[in-house]
Structures are given as C-alpha cells and as structure tokens.
Amino acid sequence: MKKTFQIMGAVAAWFAVLLQFYISMKFADSRAAEAIRFFSFMTIWTNIIIAVYYTVLILSPQTKLGRFFSRPMVQAGLLLYIIIVGLIYHLILANQWNPQGLEFIADQSLHTVVPILYLFYWIFFSEKEKLSYSSALKWLEYPVIYIVYSLIRGAITGKYPYFFVDVTKLGYATTLTNASYVLAAYFVLGLLLVFVNNLMTNKEAIDRRVEIEM
Template identity: 45%
Template sequence: MNDQYPGNRQVFVAVGAVIGWLAVGLQLYLIILNRVMSIPLTIVQFFSFFTILTNILVALCFTFLWLRPQSDRGNFFASPQTSTAIAVYIVIVGLVYNLILRHLWAPQGLQRVVDEALHSVMPVYFALYWFIFVPKKKLAWANVPVWLLYPLGYIVYILIRGEFSGLYPYPFIDVSKLGYAQVMQNSVFLTFAFLVISLLFVGLGKVLSRNI
C-alpha cells in the first residue's frame, strides 16, 4: 500500500467503507420492502446483480484496509493488482448504468439516493482511491486476463441460473426476451468493454508511475 499519505488514506477508506455498506444495506432493505416475490427469492435476486456484488467487493476492500490493513486479507486488497481489478469492475458498473440503464427508470426519494451511491458515488470514489493511493509500478499487461475471470464467471452464472429460474437481472442479458444469439453478442461486447477499461487502467498506471 502507498504509505505517502497514511493518515489521509485511513480516513478515505473509512469513509468509503461506511458509504459502501450503507448503500448496500439500504438497497437490500428497499428491495425487500418493495418485493414482488417471496423474501428468500428476493434476496437471491438481490445478490444476482453485478452492481451489488461489486459494491460489496468495494466495501470489503475498504473495510479491510481500514480495520485490518496488516492482515492477509488487508494485504490482498492493498495489492495493486487487486485494487486495480476492483477499480475496473466498479467503473464498469458506473459506465453501464449511466450510459445504458439510467433511462429505464426514475427512482425517487431514498431509492434515488441509494441508486446514485451505488452507481455513481462509489465508482468515482474508488477510482479516486486508486488514483491517489494505489502504487502502480507493478501493474502489468499480464494481469488483465486474470481480471476478466470475474465478469466472465458472472455472465456464465447468470445464464445458467436464468435457464432454470427465468430471471435475469439486466435486460441486455435476458435470454427470454432477446434470445441466446443477441445475449451472446451483448456478452462479447461487455467482455470487450472490461478488456478495454482494464488495459486503460494498466496503461494509465504505467504513465503515472513513471511520473512519480
């Protein structure tokens, strides 16, 4: 972990952990409150969203960096490779929502606050954490294929689960409405987006590390 600003870093990750867990917890409360299925099925559906899984990953990262920075998990989340992978994932969450999904609904009240926290605040906040605090000299192009395993695994899981449940968390991977051909095309496009953003982070990391 970059020790150039240790005090500021601890405050930054503490704030990120609190905001992250509040956003995820409130979203769980709201989805249960407004459920159209049983509570168990609603909870299963809640944890099928890439947004939720990735925001939990961000919150876990900040929590271990805040409370257990010297532990094995703290060191794992502090590594440039792990931090950059998480940055890629949460930035994609923000980009996909704001470019593709935002126009599909208009949340109000508390739901709007939570929605912005999950899809806008946390992506920007974690990107800032990466930019300011993460050491970047050890980032390598070879890291990128490993980072793609999480989104690829997620797509496979959702398609298998959807085959049995008929439930898909996002319209662009809804086989029941689009068919497998279109969903596969969309999945390839998403994977390419992950690849491009990953390469951009590595490239930016190399440029920034040379300027330090």
Template identity: 40%
Template sequence: MKEKKSASGIYIFGSLISIIAVGLQLWVTLNNREVSILHTIIRFFSYFTILTNSLVAIYFTCLWLFPATKLGLFFNKFSTTTAITVYILVVGIIYNLLLRNIWTVTGWGKVADELLHSFIPVYFLVYWLFFTDRKKLEWNDALPWLYYPLAYLIYTLIRGSITHTYPYPFINVIKLGYQQTLINCLGVGVVFYGLFLLMIAISKKNNA
C-alpha cells in the same frame, strides 16, 4: 502498496458509504418485495451492481480494520485495487449509458441508486488516481481480472435458465436469444478489457 497517510480516512469513509449504500438498497428492495424474503435476497445479490459494491465495501473494510490479514494483504495489492477499480467503473458506465432511463426510482431508492451507480464508482476512481502509488503493471495482468465478470456471466445464465429471470435487459435470453445475449456480453467484455488496458497503460506511464 504504500498508501499516503490520509488514505486511512479514505478507507473509513469508503467502507461506511458502500455498506450504507448496499444496506439501503436492500432495505428498499425488501420493503417492495413481491416474493419471499429469501427469494428477494437471492435475487438482490444476483445483480453485478450489488456484488461489486459489496466487494468495494469488503475491500475498504479490510484495509481499514484488518490490513495485516491474508485478505487485507490481498486487497492491498495494487493489481487487486486496479481490477476492482475497473469493476466498479463498469457498473457506473453501463448503468448511466444503458440502464438509467429504463426505470424510475424515487425516495430512498433514488439515494441508494445514485450512491451505487455514480458516487461510489467516482469515489473509487479518485482513490485509485490520488491515494495509491500506481505501481507498474504488465499487459498480461488484464486476463485474470476477467475471471470475476466471466464467472458472474456464467452464474447469471445458469440461474436464468432455471428461474427464467435475468437481472439486466441486455442479457435477457428469453427476449433476446442466446446469440444476441452473447454478442451483448462480448461488447461489455470489450469495455472491461479496454479499461483494464487503459489502467495498465497509466501505471506504465507513471513508472516510465
């Protein structure tokens, strides 16, 4: 993917701000832990928000420092960039529409919260819109992009059946049951797929 010259600064800032955001949230979480450090860290990385922001951090870091490596070349693909754009957008959309009013965060937790759920999703979208050459994508590109959220769902349900804890209320099988949980997940899946198709449509229009 041919990037504009100014994109190098985008990589550096994107890498640093996403690392800071995840690191700050981890620090806040550890300082407020009620279980062991190991258990807290495992639970921390069981949130889609944390995993996806970590993915963003790895993405920008690779394009900044390791662009010629296999991982750097993989992230340099426009298809990969588009998939990550949708992943982080869903983080922001679901949180701000469904979860923001469920709990109250203050202090450094508030800073981390806004970075993870608002600033970084918008930042990545702006990057996708203005700092990439939007190459043409095909409609069938969308299906493989669903593997990541699907793998996360399977992991979460299996882990939840063992630990009896779930990271988000809309996938809490204990309170909702499997039927309602799967209906909720289907709704989130529709959001993912709809955004995938929208991004593909934009790329097609750009290359018409």
C-alpha cells in the same frame, strides 16, 4: 488522510448496499425470492467487494486477505470493476427507470458515489507498480464468472438481472453476443487502465529520483 478516505469509502459502500437491500425487502412479496434476486446484480456484487476491501484495509490490513487487497493489480482491478458498474448504468440502464426518494439515493450511491470515491482513492492513495498488459486478461475472470452465474441462474429461474443478457427475450445467440461486447469493454478499458497506471508509476519513480538527487 488515507485512513479517513478508507473510512469514507467503507461507509458509503455499506450504506449504499444496505439501503438498497432495505428498499428491496420492504416491497418484496417473497423476501427469500427477493434476497436471491438482490444478490444477482453485478452492481451489488461489486459494491460489496468494494465495501469489504475498505473494511479489511481498515481493520486487518496485515491478514492474508488484507495483503491480497493491498496488491496494486488487485486495487487496479477493483477500479476497473466499479467504474464499469457506473458506466454501464449511466450509459445503458439509467433511462430505463426514474427512481425517487430513497430509491434515488440508493441508486446514485451505488452507481455514482461509490465509483467516484474509489477512483479518487485509487489515484491519490493506492500503491502502484508497473503492471503487465496481460492484467487486462486476468481481470476478465470476474465478469466471466458473473455472466456464467447469470446464465445458469436464468436457465433455472427464467429471470435475468439485465435486459441485454435476457435469454428469454433475446435468445442465446444475441445474449452471448451482448456478453462478448461487455467483455470486450472490460478488456479495452483494462488495457487503458494498465497504460494509465504505468504512466503514474513512472511519474512517481521520477519524482522520487528527483527528491533523492535534491
């Protein structure tokens, strides 16, 4: 069942990314410029990572990368990242446009289907161990890297992936304030995730002890 779910997750994630890439390229005036723009979104970064995660665990779980992805802290971190992709979209970005047809399918796949599938996978199939609350700080590395990349790219091109980090319209003070709010959300949800993870870990330990005693 675990392998089946991994295959489902991989198919869903690769389908979502490739469909969105196809749509982006189809209507692009400059394919090179559009490709660069396409890979500037946190949604795409995170869905690709989830797709690679599933694929590696299916095809080569014993490799160095496979062992890295098998670490409970990494699996929990991926849950944090993909859930925040969905939350930011549905709470902040969804009302900014009204996709139709293939765009709607790609949009929902990236922001709803893949996050929900990974949430279920993490709950029922991922290995868990007790995590330190300092993990919430470690998990900030990824969004910090993304924000720095977006600001550098924007300073060069004048284009920013999301309106709440658009320096051209907001200025650096407001943009950095917005970025700090995003990082705070990652941190708070990261702490909550550690709490839930440790509760589940304790429950699994109790269940195993009961089975042994019986």
